[in-house]
Amino acid sequence: MDFSLSDEQRMLDETVSRLVADRCNPEQRRALINERSTSPSPLWRTFAELGLLAMPFSEAVGGLGGDGIDMMLIMQSLGRGLVPEAYLDGLVIPGMLLARLGDDAQRDRWLIPLLEGQHQLALAWHEASSRYEINTPTTCATRSDNRWKLQGRKQVVLNAPNAAALLVTARLDDDVLGLFLVPSESEGLRRRDYATLDDQYASDIDIDFTLPASALLASGENLRTALDEALAMGRAALCAEAVGAMERACEQTLDYLKERQQFGTPLSRQQALQHRMVDMYLHLEQARSMAILAATSLTLPDEQRDYRVAAAKAYIGEAAQFVAEQAIQLHGGMGMTEECSVAHYAKRLILIDHALGDRDYHLDTVIARLDTAA
Amino acid sequence: MNLQFTTAENAFRDEVRTFLAEALPSDIQNKVRLGQRLSAEEHVRWQNRLNERGWLAPGWPVEHGGTGWSPVEKYIFEEECAAAHAPTIVPFGVNMVAPVIIRFGSEDQKRFYLPRILNNTDWWCQGYSEPGAGSDLASLKTRAERDGDYYIVNGQKTWTTLGQHANQMFCLVRTDSQAKKQAGISFLLIDMNTPGITVRPIITLDGAHEVNEVFLDDVRVPVKNRVGDEGEGWTCAKFLLTHERTGIAGLGHAKQALRHLKDVARRQPHRGRALIESWSFREQIARAELELMALEVTNLRVLAAARDGGAPGAESSLLKIRGSELRQRLSDLTRRALGPQALPFFADFLAGNDDSLDEEQAFAAAASTQYFNRRKLSIYGGANEIQKNIVAKTILGM
Known part of the structure; x- marks a missing residue:
């Protein structure tokens, strides 16, 4: 049992923390969002220079071979700064799938530039009727003359506006799940881009095009296993990001309670509010434990991994909501405004739960496996 | 003990439903149903329909244009309005300042303001909260100094809901800085077109422009626009907070x-x-x-x-x-x-x-x-x- 960080991990943590503190204060963050374009931002290029983009990938594909803890440290710092870069949706999740499922030519064309920070990718899986279920798309792929014809519609595809290529899920002829690599300029791909309420970038995508046979990256069991692995990593990463954002929301709320005077005394002297602040802190520390549990479970056998990651995601979804709502409440009217930093943390903490399965979805997983899980 | 509504109350509910089905414009209804934001024109259009039916001011005494409804009937009305996706009545005029004017105002004030509230000539906003006075409202600092027949008002109000549409504001100001907290406060009616008033939007975290800051800089308000006696504003404020x-x-x-x-x-x-x-x-x-x-x-x-x-x-x-x-x-x-x-x-x-x-x-x-x-x-x-x-x-x- 050892909760201490290795020297390398401590260095990584310090590097990313400093970078985020220097380059993503609220004004810089606002500028990053306003100046968002399809080419990588200066901050993203710095990520590349520091090796952060190579960190999650194995050395075999040109990565640095980072593990779940490395990912946790990075995501926690990104959460603390509410960094508006699609580290998870543009890099880690699609990159893991490509690293595992692509052939040499596809990796050369799409993965190497990804790790070097030259472009980003996106995983297009969500549809109007899919909710959090990735395995049952209605977008269909039919094969004829050694080509695939894809038809369907994807919604709320995070980071699609910034992606050079999309990984698109589809149902193959024989009802098997398939994953296709689709360059974003493909004819027949129509996007409607928009921001989400927590300042992410997303698209709805109409799909009606034909692809060469090689565009099918994987299908069936092989794909399911790779998706489960990538989603487990993604969920653990979201847990860590939430913990980072909860830390900042708690710090800002505590500062505000000490500073704000009402009835001739600082709010922090009111016992009812002291206890509320303590409850926020307890939620934060419990959430931190769950994020550690998730990060250290990624190398366990699939079932054990998925059970623990589901537990962490369900727990943190609820804890993040408590912290977000109380942060607003304790800031009073100020917490309701765009100009108040904590409001942006609250928005992210609430909407982070809408990614890769929310507290209800994952609690159902825990409920279903309660008496069989180890 | 009986939780049933009476026959008369049920008949009243039917009457409200029939009215809503006929009078609520479908474009407005659809926006409310989908949670879209209403324009000032849409609020006023709906409130004019209610006024034509005599139902805009259920809380007022009948002699001033109220409906004479019982609390249960008011409740039924509110329930049916929400069920029909009718807009919420903008409360600052009809439900907030009007009862104060009716209770504490002069005859001139009643004659002037009440009809303008009923026919939606005036859009009112509330000048209560200040940056340093939220939950602790009585610590407000906006001050009004007497200059002949006028008060000169200086200060800042905040969280002024829909103030961007308003041409009138009811405002709590400090008229006596020596008196203890609640005692030195007066209740003023301020024309928003008076020189020295600046309204700035506050954008909330849902991206909406619903609330505002209002800056008052040497704003001249006629003394006759004070409701109640000088220093009695807190009584009006408390009455407003407990009314309806x-x-x-x-x-x-x-x-x-x-x-x-x-x-x-x-x-x-x-x-x-x-x-x-x-x-x-x-x-x-x-x-x-x-x-x-x-x-x-x-x-x-x-x-x-x-x-x-x-x-x-x-x-x-x-x-x-x-x-x-x-x-x-x-x-x-x-x-x-x-x-x-x-x-x-x-x-x-x-x-x-x-x-x-x-x-x-x-x-x-x-x-x-x-x-x-x-x-x-x-x-x-x-x-x-x-x-x-x-x-x-x-x-x-x-």
Whole structure:
């Protein structure tokens, strides 16, 4: 049992923390969002220079071979700064799938530039009727003359506006799940881009095009296993990001309670509010434990991994909501405004739960496996 | 003991329904249904319809244009309006300043302002909160100094809801800086077109422009625009805060929100079934339903007491706490029920300027912004923490 960080991990943590503190204060963050374009931002290029983009990938594909803890440290710092870069949706999740499922030519064309920070990718899986279920798309792929014809519609595809290529899920002829690599300029791909309420970038995508046979990256069991692995990593990463954002929301709320005077005394002297602040802190520390549990479970056998990651995601979804709502409440009217930093943390903490399965979805997983899980 | 509505009350409900079906413009109804923001014109158009029917001011005495409804009838009216997706009446004129003018105002003030409120000539806003005076309202600093027949007003108000549309503001100002906190406050009616008034928008976290800051810089207000005696403003403020509090639980809105939630949960897929068939989510809806049932009966108990002559006191704090918590929980569950579809922020659609969304997207578009917007319910009008202090002190004697 050892909760201490290795020297390398401590260095990584310090590097990313400093970078985020220097380059993503609220004004810089606002500028990053306003100046968002399809080419990588200066901050993203710095990520590349520091090796952060190579960190999650194995050395075999040109990565640095980072593990779940490395990912946790990075995501926690990104959460603390509410960094508006699609580290998870543009890099880690699609990159893991490509690293595992692509052939040499596809990796050369799409993965190497990804790790070097030259472009980003996106995983297009969500549809109007899919909710959090990735395995049952209605977008269909039919094969004829050694080509695939894809038809369907994807919604709320995070980071699609910034992606050079999309990984698109589809149902193959024989009802098997398939994953296709689709360059974003493909004819027949129509996007409607928009921001989400927590300042992410997303698209709805109409799909009606034909692809060469090689565009099918994987299908069936092989794909399911790779998706489960990538989603487990993604969920653990979201847990860590939430913990980072909860830390900042708690710090800002505590500062505000000490500073704000009402009835001739600082709010922090009111016992009812002291206890509320303590409850926020307890939620934060419990959430931190769950994020550690998730990060250290990624190398366990699939079932054990998925059970623990589901537990962490369900727990943190609820804890993040408590912290977000109380942060607003304790800031009073100020917490309701765009100009108040904590409001942006609250928005992210609430909407982070809408990614890769929310507290209800994952609690159902825990409920279903309660008496069989180890 | 009998919880049934009387035959007359049921007939009244039918009358309200018939009116709403005929009078509520369908474009406005549709915007309210989808959670889109209303323009000033749309608010006024609806309130003019209500006024034509004589139903804009249920809380006023009949001689000034009120309806003479009992508290139960008012409750039925509010419930039916919410169920029909009618806009909420902008309260600052008809439900807030008007009762103060009727109770404390001069005959001239009544003659001038009341008809203009009824026919929507004036749009009122509230000058209460200040940057340093929120829950602790009596610590307000905006000062009014006497200069002949005028007060010269200087200071800053904030959280001024829909002040961008307003041409009148009722305002708490300090007329005596020596007197202790509550004693030096007066209640002024200020024409927003007076030189020296600047209104600046505050954008809230849901992207809406609903509230404002109002800066007052050497604003000359005629002394005849003071309501009540100098230094008696706190009495007016307290009266306003306790008047018409029976609707404070927002039950009509909560009922409508629960219907909507069930509708969303029926439409949403979840692991091959409808979300409403997921036992864990269903349980959470059920718990909200129990809370709603309890709150409705509590509300009716307070209404019945009011009908029989008792003035609602600290009970309104109870209704506000539980009502705001319930409505927040319902908006929370609705957002969660929509899953990833709750993520997009279709700002143009919400402002009513985009008709390109499909039906499901339009149906989902307002859920997250409404969730964040509803956080205000436990903050404004005396934060819930303040309401609990009132219950502890007034009801429990602690």
